[in-house]
């Protein structure tokens with residue numbers, strides 16, 4: 438099997454699993470209990486919190502554990518909207534956010550808030566002028582993702598944060614795809630709230646965190662016990678949190694090496710696809726993208742068919758995001774980049790890990806070339822297109 442869907446989820450690293458195991462069977466105490474067994478859990482909880490806080494240049498008490506990235510996004514947006522509703526009811530976000538942000542914004546619109554969805558350029562980078570022009574006296578929150586999960590584009594977070602802070606507007610970033618992949622310093626980037634998730638960075642599923650800058654008066658997300666400073670009640674998921682901490686410790690340790698390896702593999706894969714397969718285009722910015730992200734559209738090809746045929750060869754990829762691949766609508770991200778419906782439907786996302794090899798890339802390119810050839814051979818549109826090409830002319834890329 439060749440796994441190239443690391444933006445959907447990652448393999449839990451063996452050292453992460455190993456760190457988690459004792460907290461199921463040996464140190465199973467409730468972190469709120471005062472006996473020794475409980476304090477072992479409490480200690481592990483605090484250590485994980487410290488690891489995450491250090492990575493972000495934040496204070497420990499600014500990290501709140503959640504059950505994942507979606508929960509963190511929900512909490513940040515809903516609580517900020519409520520807390521600042523006396524100041525205004527206008528929120529700015531972008532058209533390329535994850536559904537955890539977009540659908541929360543749609544919910545807030547039903548609650549009487551107004552949301553501006555700023556556009557992006559053809560490479561998927563937020564247009565700063567458009568964002569700035571959208572700011573109004575009643576704008577209370579700007580939420581822009583750090584790195585896009587489909588096309589890997591990195592956003593100018595520092596500039597956006599600065600813009601928000603200069604005007605006294607809160608700034609939230611969904612950093613799920615960037616967390617543990619890039620260095621992040623919340624103060625330098627003017628971030629007030631940041632969402633992260635463990636399973637996108639070789640940690641376990643179902644655990645994440647929300648960074649909340651101290652001083653922000655956000656309401657509790659779950660009411661109940663005093664866990665997470667009374668803001669997110671419920672007995673802590675200690676094994677998951679320990680795994681998250683370990684995953685970030687590992688991610689920080691291997692970051693330079695991992696970034697170098699994935700960037701080289703990514704660039705190799707992009708080059709090979711361009712060389713071996715005609716009528717395709719790279720989606721997203723060529724250089725301002727996550728080290729492991731490759732996203733192509735192949736003309737006259739249906740992404741879903743391509744995925745199924747790749748799966749038969751043991752290759753795991755995705756067309757759009759994991760959440761959209763069940764749906765018939767093409768990816769909202771690719772449409773926001775200005776792709777036609779046809780090209781958006783013909784997309785393939787391959788997201789790498791540090792474990793992938795050059796040989797795997799060769800195998801994958803060969804498989805894609807073969808499958809794309811087969812699918813095009815069955816396409817009447819492709820046949821018409823080829824007939825319309827004058828004999829002997831060079832086949833140019835899109």
Ligand SMILES: *Cc1c(COP(=O)(O)O)cnc(C)c1O
Pocket residue numbers: 444504505506507508510535537582584585586611612613614634635636637643644645
């Ligand atoms: C995966 C992802 C999420 C959701 O995180 P979960 O932990 O799966 O809830 C949110 N935002 C982005 C950008 C993601 O890639």
